[in-house]
Each structure stands twice: as structure tokens, then as C-alpha cells.
Amino acid sequence: MTASLQAALDPSAIAVIGASENPDKIGGRPLLYLSRFGFRGEVWPVNPRRDEVQGRRTVPHLSALSRAPDLAIIAVPGEAAVAALDECAEIGVKVAIMMASGFGETADPEAKAAERAMVARARARGLRMIGPNSQGLANFGTGAVASFSSMFLEVEPQDGPVGIVSQSGAMSVVPYGLLRGRGIGVRHAHATGNDADVTVCELAAAVAADPGLRLLLLYLESIPDPHHLAQAAAIARDRGLPIVALKAGRTAAGQAAARSHTGALANEDRLVDAFLEQHGIWRAQDTTDLVAAAELYLKGWRPEGRRMVAISNSGATCVMAADAASTAGLDLAPLGDETQARLRAILPSFAATRNPVDITAALMTNSALFSQILPVIAEDPSADAFLVGVPVAGRAYAVDDFGRDTAAFAAATGKPVVIVAPQELVAAPFRSRGLPVFSGEGEAVRALHQFIAHHERIAAAGGRPPPPAPPPPSEAALRLLDEAESLALLARAGVPVVRHRRCRTADEAVAAAETIGGPVAVKGCSAEVAHKSELGLVHLGVSGEEAVRAAFEACRAGLAKAGHAPTGVIVAAMARGRRELVLGAHRDPFFGPVVVVGDGGTYVEAMPDVALLLPPFTQAEVRRALGRLRIAPLIAGVRGEAPWAIEPYLAAAVAVGELMTMEPRIASLDVNPMLVGTEPGDCLALDAVVFGDGLPSP
Template sequence: MSGLRFFHDPASVAVIGASSDPEKIGGRPIRYLQECGFAGAIYPVNPQRSEIQGLVAYPSIDALPVVPEVAIIAVSGANAVAQIVRCAELGVAGCVIMASGFGETGDEQGLAWQAEMLDAAARTGMRIVGPNSQGLANFATGAVLSFSTLFTEQPPEDGAVAVVSQSGALCSVPYGLLREAGIGVRYAHATGNDIDVTAAELAAEVVADPEVKLLLLYLEDIADLDSLAEVARTALDRGVPVVALKGGRSEAGQRAAASHTGALATEEGVVDAFLEKHGIWRARSTRDLVAAAGLYLRPGRPAGEQIAIVSNSGAICVLTADAAAEEGLPVAELTVATKSELTEALPSFASVENPIDVTAALLTDSSLFGRVLPVLGRDGGVHGCVVGIPVAGRGYDVDRFARDVSDFEDSTGVPVVMAVPQSNIARVFREKGLVVFADESEAVRALAQYLRHHTLIARARSRELGRCALDSRLREPRTVLNESESLRLLESIGVPAVEHVLVHDAAEAAEAVEQLGGGPVVIKGCSSEATHKSELGLVRIGVPAGEAEAVVQQMFATLAREGLANEGAIIARMIKGVHEGMLGARFDPVFGPVVVIGAGGIHVEAMPDVQLLLPPFSLDDALAAIGRLRIAAVLGGVRGAPAVDLDAWAAAAVALGDAMLDPAAAIHELDVNPLMLLPRGGEVQPAVRAVDAVVIRSAH
């Protein structure tokens, strides 16, 4: 805790707009500070009161016996602005502004007030959280500078989880769900408008706390990328998983698309790529944000993603396996040795295949879990376990079940999730520290997140996490290259392009075809003013050598008819790929360079199948992205079709990513569709070829 330490452990706190009513916004922070054991001085400020909640009250901040380290601003409008200005003049280190009615309204007056507060703080170096902030809470020090109702409904308990949110509600709800599950929370920060101190900046502070083992984030925009990248680096160094829920869209993300790439590289896709690259799991709901928290807090790290399923119900075994299939979580294939041991442990009529049904014999033989689970723990292919107990109670030794499952998890390090619908039975397992859900789908979903997140973290640790500076490309005028220029640029950066000849006279066509080894060929009208040529009749495929001159003349006539600049005609070698892929890139004004890799063809926007990568990235990163495409299932060769050269495709993506990092390349946006994917080990090497390209780059 360095730059913002005073928000987490201040020597003194002034509450400006303090209330005697502990349920009001100006009263709750005083109540919480006293109840949570804050050791510093508390100074209520209210000109109408001499005593507030048992403390001496002061008429103004100037009347305080000392300059407080932190001030809570619980007054509104122009009064809040005046108090901020005075706090800055006195040398207050930081302010938490709870009042709303500023920049979040879009109102001109609110924005002006916000600017005035920022200006006053900037003159002295005072830091501001808010406005429109629910407040900050550190339950380790008792510095609860917040008015959250949930701290009353779910009493605080210090723990290993930190929650940082740009929304008050999305701080309180995860806090409440965690406390309801018996999980302690150390930090609960709701920052509001983030005009100065950002949620990411606070997150970078709290994740450095050695007692924090899990960080949960809610972000409505990702403007402070440097701080978020610092969060990721610190979290990776410390082994702290970070789970983020992202809502809303920033203005910078709402851009017009000049190409397929522009349409496909959406803000949400780029956010996904940024978080994945940095090892941050993106939750899709509030429930997902907290569901796996108990797993993250267990010791150890999983070695893979394969699971075993054990239940006393065959139906639950089937349903759990179905849930695993829906999540894409592999059910482990048990070794011969494991099956042999299970044969000894299970009743003769039970199956030793995974999922493992211990059968109704559990009612009369309470030792079954204790015998089966250790066998699975010795199988190196089992990285997680789901235990389903749909029915138990009278006649079942539930205490022994809970002890056996807990001992298994402690001794092997294999994470376990329980699916137990009966609340009284579930409580027995929770009391043993086990993670319990009401049904198998929830259990599998949480386990899948936990296992996959650790795979994500392992990949992130192996990456270079430096971020490209937003260079001068954002300010420079842009120009669209014609296709011939675009193909030459691709070749220069290491992306193989189709062999072609640019002709400016129809009489040159025959010689161009001969230069390419004869027909048939592809002929296209070439103009930087036409990025989508097929719709204009500027593309002809399979042109015989003898017809090339006539087709070139037709192309020139079409360019003239459409009023497009005539920059020649491209005569290109015919190439037919096993499949069509695409590559793209653009320079995002928030995230910097973004590379798109995916399935190509005419339907790329209507049925997108793409993955996004943020440079720099490795060949392995590119191959992993290709493996996540829906088209991946056919790339290895099916129904007699040969396998395509995935390494060549990945290498072209890496080359494009490296070029996007180079300001000298000056690429704003680039689109290759289709990229012909050719057979691995075939005649054409490298086995990819760009046959159509659009490049937008700096004009200078």
C-alpha cells in the first residue's frame, strides 16, 4: 500500500455533512468506523450539531483540531465543490465524494462542478474517489468510508477477498453473496465516476496486499488500461486470481467499421482479448463473479481441466456428465490401474467407468466415498472432482461422507465441488470447508471456471505483458491502399500473398499471364476507392489466358462507369485453398493494436467465427486462438480433405501482430479475406496465401 495507503488506513477521517442518524448517508460512515474498530480519529462536521453519535462535532473543516488525512463529502452540489476546494487548500490527502449529480448526469453544470473539483485537487496533489461513490471499505483496519446497506444486512468479517467496483450495487451484491456463503471480505470499494482515482488504480493497490487471495472487479469502462495491466502483473506475481465483470460500452468503442476487421473487432471482443491475455477471467453475470470464490481460496493449483464424477445416483452421474459436455469440460479417461483399484473398492455390480456410480449401496456402506476418492486422487489424469449426493438424511452417515470428501481434498489437492440439493445436508459439507452447490449444473460451471482460469493464468505468466503505446497513428491522416499495394505490404511484413502482376494497359495482359505460368487466372480491377470489388463486377475468377486482354478492358470500363480511379488491373495466379481463413488488424484508440484471426469467406460478418489477439503474442497463442474457432474441427482434415498448415496461419498472424507494434509500418487497419489455407506439406509453401487485402495506413 503506497500511493493510496491513506484511503485504506488513514490516521484521521472527517465526515463533512455528518448525521446523527446512523442510517443516513452522512451517518453510516461514522457508525461503521466505530463498529468496525477504526483506530484513527473521527471528526464529524455539521454546523447544526455539537455532538454526533457520541463524538464531538465541528461547524467546519477549518474548525478541526488537525487537518484530516481523509475527508468524506456527504453534502451535494455547489456545497460539495466548495468543501473539496477547501480540503485541497488545507492539505487533505484524499476525499471520498458520496454526492451524486455531477458528470454521471451529463448535465453541463454537473460537468463544470466536476472539472472545478479536479482542478482544485490537481493544484495540491489531493486524490479524489468519486463523485457518486458509495465509498471504500477496509475491514482489516476498520476504515469503512462507505454507506453501503449490505454492511448492516450482512455483518462484515475480514477475509481474503477484495471487491472493487465502479458501481455501488455491483460492490454490495458480490459482498452480500460472499458473506452469505460464509466467505470473509477484506476490501469492498465502490468508486463511482472515477474522475481521478480509478477502480483499476485502487485494485492495483489492494491486490498487492499479502492477505488478499482473490480479486473481484466490476468495470463499466476500461479507460485506465495501465492500472489494469498493473493489477494483472501484480496478481500473476502473487498468484492471485482476478475475475472481472464488464458492463456498458465506452464512447471510444463505438466506431464505424471500414472493413470486415472493423466490424468484427468489436469493443467487447477486444475487452475479452485484453482480459484473456492478462490472465483475468471474464464473468458473464454477478453470480458467475462470485460462484467459484470458495474454490479460488483453497490451497494449491490444478494441473489441468479433466474431471471425475462420483455420485450415489446414476441419474446424477448422467446429468453431471451432460453439464460437463455443455461446458466443454473433459471427463477424464481413467487409467487401467485406477479401474483395477476401483474394482476392489466398489460393489461388484457397480461400474468402474467415469462417471462413477457408487450406487445405493452407500446407504449400507458409508465407507464408499472414503475408498473411491483416494483412488481417483492417485490418477494423474484427474484434475477436479464433482461429488453429487441428491438424497441423504436418516440412515446415511453424512458426517463421515463430509469427513472423507474433505480429507480427500486436503490430502490430494484435487479441487472438489459438491452438488447437494438438501440444505440441511449441504450445511454439513460446508462446515467442513467444502464448496457446495444446489445442483450439478452450478457445480460443474464453477469448477469449469476455476480449472480454465488457472490454464489462462499459466498462459499469461509465459507472455510478455507490455502494452503498446498509443502512438501518432491516432492523429495522422489516413489513406487507403489499392489491392496491389496492400498485397505488397503484406509480403513486406511476412504475410505471404498471392503472386500477381499489376497491368495498366490491356495489351500487357497476355505477357502477365505468361509470367504467372499460364491461365486460368484471376483478374480484378484495381482502385483504392473500391474496397469491396465483387459487388461492382470488378472480380473475374478462372479467366483463360486467351481472354485476359478482353477482361482487363472490361475492368477498365467498369471502373470508368462507376467513377472510380483506374489504378490498373491485377492479374493473379489461381489458388484454391482447402479452407478459407481471414486475418485482420486495426489500431484501437483505447487498447492499441488488435489482430483478428478467423474463418473467411463472404459470410464473415453475417456468421462471424473469429478470435482476437493483442500483440505481442506468440505462435502458441495464435495456435490456441485458431483452436477455439468453430472451424477448427475441420482444419485437421475430414472426409478425405487434407489437413491445413496451422503453423503457417499462426506464423502469418504473429508477423501481422509484430507489424502492428511497429509505428514505421503505420497501419491503421488491415483486412485479408480470404486467406487461402493450403495443405500441410503441399506444393505451395508457406501454406497460406492472402488473395484479397485492404490496408488503411498513415498518409505520410
């Protein structure tokens, strides 16, 4: 599908339906831009009431054209826009941008239905649509600026290595303005609007293939088709193109606002985090964060580690840089002994040489200190990235030399360098030489951390295939497997389960208890009960024939009292371990299979400490996910306790992910508790519940 979008990004001919003489109207702005920004193809204004618009001859309707344009801009409202889209489909237009509003972004069910119907008609005839409610597309590489944004009049465009794809019109151009204000050229600035047909994810995949891009920025209010976004990420990884995404709607209030803005369905935010991380996409927190590290990405550096060296003529800058690095997770490793000795031979005796390196105010009387120490630090193998801070300088300082020497230092090391220089007088010599400049230590370190951590994420995601589109929801009724069926299903998938037996009679229960060896657990079993404890259907530590018979009858009576049909009684071994964990999974309508790992037991809903993973994933990824939870210190062992034998649990999580991928009839499963201990054999699923559609009856 993404190949068809090249007609929108690089069209040979564009028709403007509703073309206006007034360049400040929606139908006039694209005509102005196509002339001003060098579009080399044909432009055909469509206006039945004028013979000429902005110096171009018009046609009264599309059918009067000698051939179908690749791209049509629909700049008329309401029913006229719907009719224009149908006409585009009739004559063979490849892509249409519908700028009209009042469709799926509203709360009106009839408007939503009209949107779905017109998309279906267009797709049936091979027409792709961007919008409705779209501000338009802008490709400054080809001059195909099919947009009505006023930003391009306020901030002069310049083709460059950055692309922006957004569901929001404003957020397609706000980052553009911020980047242009920093002298960075932008090639793509696209707004998809309602995503009724072409989604922000699909357009991102098409833009990611542009060989001229070195950074792709996304603004998302929902992720309507994760498989296309995964495809975009795979294309970008193959090309070495970082993707930074601002996904709004982290909170319930934000999700409600997003629905009213674009009509988008909200995605569960933890799933969004898991998905973006899995595919090597960095998630920005706000608009400033979206563009904060742009210069770092565009330098082409490839970070090799997290060890940062801070260099400044201010002790305060050194301290604040150290605090910021510690908060961000960057390591201020000491410079090597030989490096420190060489620095002490250059700097005053009261200077700090360990890391941070404090040049002190001696820089005022000897500006050459910069050029003398930087080559020394460049040779130290314990540094992966650098922060150079010059908070204050003036007439007595050779600030141009500082910029020259630092640029030479960055070129010599090939490692990331950020500059902290709040004074424009000081910042200018660094910025003019292409170095990333920030006004404060915190923002510089956060950008550096993002850049380093993002490359780690991209490396971890390398080689991951894009997932298939989730299958449509099944119409079959969901059915609960009873505990015995659920445990059997998991055992076949490779999950270790407790020794157990389903028993139909009290005599079978007694025989099972004798075989398993007491004491045992006796539990009621029914395909109508997901939670047994509340009904008194769980009896633990049962010993002896009489007690087993009594527990069996109590389970049967409890099920009968609650009106549930029994499928037997489970007799299971009692197991001991260190901790009860949870292992669950469900099928998300957008992201497909989702696996839940983390702390379990009775209070898992009240005090959740879990992480989400999207298959396929590895045991190493499960381990990293557990490492971010509150229980992480317990896994390694505390206060002299032995560490948990967690490997069987990791393998079980991978097995559940594979099961959910291979068996689409499973809607959800819950293994709680799953016991872990200090020995591999301690890892056992003690109880399980599986829901499915179309699963076979017992």
C-alpha cells in the same frame, strides 16, 4: 498512479465533509462505521453548523484542520460537492471520495463538462478523486470504512481473503452479502461510481497488491483503461491471486443501461472476452456465477488436469454428474484396472466402479464404505478432481463420518473436491470442515470447471507484460493505401502476398502477364476505392495479349466512370487453394490494436465466423482461436481431405499483430481473401486494404 491510492485504502486520517449526526444519512453513515469497525486513525467531521457530531468535535471547514487528511469523504450535493473538492485540492488532500450524483452519469452535457473540469483541477494539484456517484470504499482490514452502504449494518463484516472492486455501489456489496452468508470474510468492498478519475481498473491494481487477498472479484460496466486492468492481472498472477470479473453490458440493451447508470462508454463485447482471457481473468456470467467457486479458490488447490471422478450413493447423482461434466468439458476417465479391482473387493457386486463410482444404497447399512473406498480412489493416478454426492441421508447414515473422511481424502490428495448435498443435515459436516458444498450436480461441476479452466487460463497468460496505454487519437486525416501499396506494406511485415505488379500502361500490363504467366487477374488500382468488385474492376482468368489489354482499359474506364483517380492497374497471378480466410486489424480506442482471424471470402460480413486477438500473441494462440470457430473441423480435414497447411497463416497473423503494434499510424487493415491450401506455398494474401493517419502519400 496506483501507489497514491494507498492513502485511500489505508489512510492515517479521514475528514468527513457534510458530517451528520444521523447515522442513516449519507454524511452520518461513514462516521458510524469508522467508529464501529475499528479505524485506528484520526477522524475529523466537517460541519459549519454543529460543534459536535456523533460524539466527535467538528471543524467548520477543511482549512481549520492542523494538517491535511489523507482521505476526504465529500457527502454534500451539487455545487457544494464541487467546492469541497476544490478545497481538498487546495489544502493537499491525497484522495477524495465524492458521493454526490448528477454529473457524468447523466445525459446532461453541462453536467459531464462540469465533471471533466473539476477532475482536471484536482489532478493539476495532485488530488485523486473516486466518483462522483460513489457509494464509497470499505477496507475491513484497516477499519477504513468510508461508505454509506446499509449492507454492513445488515450483514456483520469480517475481515477475510476476498476483495471486491465495483463500478456499481450495489454490486460492491451484493457479492459481499453472498460471501458472508457462506461464512467467507471480505476485506475490500469498493465502489468507484463514475470513474471520472480513479477507475475501477486502477483501483483493482492497487487492491491486487494486498498480500492478505486470495481472491479478487470485479464488477465492470465498462473497461475505461484496459492497461490498468492488465496491470492488476499481472500483479495478481505474480501473487497467485485469481481474478473473477462480471462484465455487464453483453447486449446492446445492457450497454445502453450501463451508459445511463455510470455514464460509461460501452466496450465491444468480443474484445472484452479476448482481453480478459489474454490476461488470465475469468469472466462470470451473473452475480451467482461471480461467487460460485469462491471456496475452491480459497482452498489453495492447484489443479493439474480436467479428469473428474464422481462418487455417490445415488445412481441418479452419478448420471447427472456425468452429464454435467460432459457439458462443461470435464473428462470422466475410467479409473485404473487395479483401482477398480480393489473397489470391487469392498463394494457390493452390483455397485459401479468404472467412473462414476456408485456406492449404492449399501451405504445405509455400512457407513464405513466411504472411509474404505476413498483412500483407494486417492491413489489412482487418472483423477485430477472429485465430486462427492450424498443427495439423501438421515438417521441411519453416519454423515459426520462422511464429512471427516472426505476432508481427510481431500487433504491426502491435495486435489479439488466438490460436494453435492442438498440436505443441510448432510451438508453441514462437509461445510464445517471447509469443503465446497453445492445443492446440485450442475452448479458443483460448473464451479469445478471454472476453477480448473481459470487456472489453465492463468498459466497461459503467465509472463505477459501489461500493454501500454493506447495513444490519443490522431488528428491526421485517414488515407487509404491502394492495393499495391497495401500489399507492399504487408509483404515487408512478413505476410506472404500473391505475385503481382502495378502497371501504368497497357503495354506494362501485357509484359507483366507474360512474366507472371497466365492466366492472370487484372484489377483496377486506386487510393479512393476499398471494394473493387462492385465497380466492375476485377477481371479473373485473363489470358492472351488482347484480353489483358481489354481488361486494362475496362479497369481504367470503370474508375473514370465512378469518378476515382487511378494509380495504375494490378496484374497478379491466379492462385488456387482450399479456403479463403480473412486477416484483418483495427485500432480500438480503449484496447489498442485488435487482430481479426477466421473465415473470409465474399460473405464474411453476412455470416461472420471470426475471432479477435489482442497483440502480442503467439501462433499457438492464433491456432486456439481458430479452433473455437465453426470452420475448425475443416482445418483438420474432413471426409478424407488433407488438412490445411495453416502454419503460414498463423505466422501472418502474428506478423500483422506486430505491425499494428509497431506502426501506430495504421488505423485498420483488411486482407480478404487470404488463401490457404494443403501446401505452405498456397497461403497468399490476394487483396488488401490499409487505412492510416499520417501515412506517406504514394
